[in-house]
Amino acid sequence: MLPQNPSANPFEFASPSYLTSALFDLGDCFGNLCRLPLQSAVKLFGSYSSDNRSESTSDSARQRLPIPPSRFLAQQLKTNIPFAVSREWKNQVWSYQLSLHTSYTGPDSHALHRHLSARSLTSIPTEQKDSVQDWLYFASPLDHLTRLHWQLLTTEELKQQRLLNLTFWLKQKLNQGSLINNLLLTPLTDLPLGDGLNLQPARSFARVGKQSLPDQQRLPSLHFAIFRQHRLTEGYGLQPSELFAAQEKLAAQSSVLASDQALLILDYRQCSKILELLEKALLLKNS
Structure with a gap:
């Protein structure tokens, strides 16, 4: 689950060197693109903010928001770094969706589209669908992820x-x-x-x-x-x-x-x- 205080920056509570090492162990990086298994990434990010969460917050309504299913995550999180959520089979993309970035929230995300679209499938054999995995991609070099900010949108x-x-x-x-x-x-x-x-x-x-x-x-x-x-x-x-x-x-x-x-x-x-x-x-x- 996402942390109960999504407006906090989970990376503020972790040593950048430790976090970079943890991210590298979990996922892969391709120059200016990084990917992590979605569930591992959510647990990793959430652990830092939940362990260090302040008991008081200026936005109690935001704390009561239901956590979105993984397939809606790209739409309901706002970040300063473009990201995508993909569903993949044997490292080939079945479906993906990008975060809703605008001129106010960060650079364009064409690199994510190019990478994910180039690896896209049109279908997956029915008997293989149990091996599908969800991934979280960031349009960012690994070291920039230590400066990630995000929040859950109302x-x-x-x-x-x-x-x-x-x-x-x-x-x-x-x-x-x-x-x-x-x-x-x-x-x-x-x-x-x-x-x-x-x-x-x-x-x-x-x-x-x-x-x-x-x-x-x-x-x-x-x-x-x-x-x-x-x-x-x-x-x-x-x-x-x-x-x-x-x-x-x-x-x-x-x-x-x-x-x-x-x-x-x-x-x-x-x-x-x-x-x-x-x-x-x-x-x-x-x-």
Whole structure:
């Protein structure tokens, strides 16, 4: 279980050298990525804060929060270092989800997406599912984990974090993408709301439509399409005539054709409108 005082920093109570040694014994590091067995990591982190927990706290409501199941951990913990929770079979990824990082909570987490997506499976034999293991990944060198801060989000904070994540995600796409008429083209490096690239993109973009603004107004599902190996493979809500025109224009660009990077196609006007709604709602809430 997570410690009862999740707002505390568990690493404050441990010697950095001892903690680094313990983390190294538990998991593996790949340069700027580290992974640990999820249950071992939770026990390790929790032991430091529970052994040194203060009896008084300024946020007693946070202490009474139920502990989320491991599959929801990526969504309900806020950290200063991007992390992911993965479910793996024989060191190959069955599913994964990233933490809801925003421009306020740390650097981007594309390295986690690239690493986990490259090792993703589409299915696992039924008779082997009992050997599936959960892992906790951090986009950080090992020595930086001694400066990890985290907290368990309340229901209201989680809702706010999702809206901030969507705002940051849309800003990134609008700033980094290129336009063909009303279509916004950008490399498919991540999905909104921390979803793994091995999940169905349609599910992720539909989840946007389940988010509510503070005034209870529901956001629309995002219209999208994906070009893989220069072919339209899936999509929802975009005009076929616009997509075919974009595909023809891309076919004439040898620099694009030379890349195997999947392209995400979004509706520029829809993204701009949703971003405007999000920024206005968050500004009002924080004023």
